[in-house]
Amino acid sequence: MGNPRILAIPYPAQGHVIPLMELSHWLVDQGFSITFVNTEFNHKRVRDAFGNKVEGDDSIHLVSIPDGMEPGEDRNHLGKLTDGISNVMTSELRKLLKKINGFEDDKISYVIADVNMGWALDIAAEFEIPGVAFWPASAFLLALLFSTNKLLNDQIIDKYGTPINAERMIELCPNTPAIHPKNFLWISLGDFTTQKITFEYAKRNIKAIENVEWLICNTAFDLEPGALSFVPQILPIGPLSATNQLEPLTVSFWPEDETSLEWLDQQQPGSVIYVAFGSFTVFDPIQFQELALGLELSNRPFLWVVRPDITKGTQCEELYPEGFKTRVGSRGKMVGWAPQRAVLAHPSIACFISHCGWNSTVEGISNGVPFLCWPYFADQFIDETYICEIWKIGLGFKRDEREIISREEIKSKVEQLLNDESFKEEALKLKGLVMNSVNENGSSNTIFNNFIEWMKS
The missing domain is CATH 3.40.50.2000 (Glycogen Phosphorylase B;)
Structure with missing residues (x-):
């Protein structure tokens, strides 16, 4: 029996893949091995950008599943991408888990999923695998997503997420940014159809993570005390980039110009x-x-x-x-x-x-x-x-x-x-x-160590 094996699944965008890969490196340092799931489209981009360098790490195994879109379709069209994720990736992840845990000795012990892939935690539960939710953006944005029911009940937005009074700035809690309704996440992503699809998708993912034991976030208490006090179940373990160890396995979608x-x-x-x-x-x-x-x-x-x-x-x-x-x-x-x-x-x-x-x-x-x-x-x-x-x-x-x-x-x-x-x-x-937060005995470091202890127990 080797190290406990974790399946990590990011949302298929560069800004989500990188922090989950950084977390994966942190976990490898703690003795875990990782199966990292990209979409086939992004897997190919990483390979094209880095050639053989992507195979350089035995502890991180890169695998891929289809995203449900045609080869030439625009992955920046978030409505279509969300449809593909919902309709195709769910069944493909099921197949992958079945294959690994049915036929391989080295079974998956945990699934860590980007909150934007919250459905993956429901699938993990079907296989009786404990799930962890990872949020790669600000705690404030996640607090806003957690507040969608309140925004609906207070009639700040309608059932499609459209602001009812578009001019009123919203202040969620003290010491956090006041936000203009036109900048709500699901509104700034595209046209009305995209808005409806992404708003429904976000609500579904928030529901999927309601009962996870660990909801970890790439932030620090000193960066966002207001948001983290407002939603105390968000546990800051970052910033992951603050350790400044430049990783051997990069997951950039473009070749870096050295x-x-x-x-x-x-x-x-x-x-x-x-x-x-x-x-x-x-x-x-x-x-x-x-x-x-x-x-x-x-x-x-x-x-x-x-x-x-x-x-x-x-x-x-x-x-x-x-x-x-x-x-x-x-x-x-x-x-x-x-x-x-x-x-x-x-x-x-x-x-x-x-x-x-x-x-x-x-x-x-x-x-x-x-x-x-x-x-x-x-x-x-x-x-x-x-x-x-x-x-x-x-x-x-x-x-x-x-x-x-x-x-x-x-x-x-x-x-x-x-x-x-x-x-x-x-x-x-x-x-x-x-830097203090990620150093020994810092707030993020302490939470991360507790998280590792939980995983190892």
């Missing part, structure tokens, strides 16, 4: 603007060009992650303003994808222009980096409020009458952030608090 780090080595300490917008953000051509010209106007070195699919329908190469690359020369470096944790830990980074996804947020905090916030959808508006209003470690951008963030606005906010020492001071203070 020349980013060599380029950073040649820059002055605290001089570089790092610009990255996660895996979903899409720009229209005008906004893309204003961003390029704003970085040029800033007159500072910048490292800009330009994903191959960051602009709709047009290749980015054709969209750079005329003469832009010549004018910025070696002061600007554009890459398709960067090893972000190593970049944020680099001494030459001055600030982070970010979409404010939770992984990017906690990675920036874990390195004491101040932010310029450019949220795109989902929980990113909540994270922006945390960054600007509650933690005071960054600034937001204002849009002009075209709904565009202009080059002058970019230049002006970069100067405002970098000329005011208080942002860096607050960021370093917050870094100290989160």
Whole structure:
């Protein structure tokens, strides 16, 4: 009998796969072995990005199941993806568990499922396997999902999740971001059909995790005391990225451009603007060009992650303003994808222009980096409020009458952030608090150790 074996299943998006893989590495260090379940589509992307490197770890076994979508369909269409997950992945996971626990000696002892895959815990229960729920985003967002029945009863939203009074800001509990109803998670994901599908799906998953013994979250008490006091069953074990051990097995969907780090080595300490917008953000051509010209106007070195699919329908190469690359020369470096944790830990980074996804947020905090916030959808508006209003470690951008963030606005906010020492001071203070939480006897570390003891008992 080997180490206890855990099946880990993330929601099939980059921002969910990475923190669950980080948790998997933590668990391997504690003597567990992991069967990590990606969709076939994402499994192939990880293999294409990293070749043989994905097979580099005996303790983490990567497997895949279909997501119910056709090969060429758009996985960023969250309504279709949710349908595929609900209709196909459930039966495929059943088959996988049956195969492993029916025919293999090394049986699955636990299932750890992303809350967004809460149905997997119902399936684990059918096999009498104990389940653990993992939430990779902010505790506040999960507290909001837990509050859907109250929002329905108080007539803040209707049965489809649509706000009844769209102008009223909602304050869930003290010391948490006030939230505009248009930024409720299920509303900012797409059209009305997508909203209805994702709202129902979220309610179903929240129901599935109601009775789990462990609901662990990639946050720290010092980051979110308000939300964690409001829903005490959410147990913070993070930030998982704060240990700064750069993992041997990466699960990025794009090949990382390692020349980013060599380029950073040649820059002055605290001089570089790092610009990255996660895996979903899409720009229209005008906004893309204003961003390029704003970085040029800033007159500072910048490292800009330009994903191959960051602009709709047009290749980015054709969209750079005329003469832009010549004018910025070696002061600007554009890459398709960067090893972000190593970049944020680099001494030459001055600030982070970010979409404010939770992984990017906690990675920036874990390195004491101040932010310029450019949220795109989902929980990113909540994270922006945390960054600007509650933690005071960054600034937001204002849009002009075209709904565009202009080059002058970019230049002006970069100067405002970098000329005011208080942002860096607050960021370093917050870094100290989160590092303490994951260090020995810290609040997150203590909960994690109790969790391990429970798993081993």
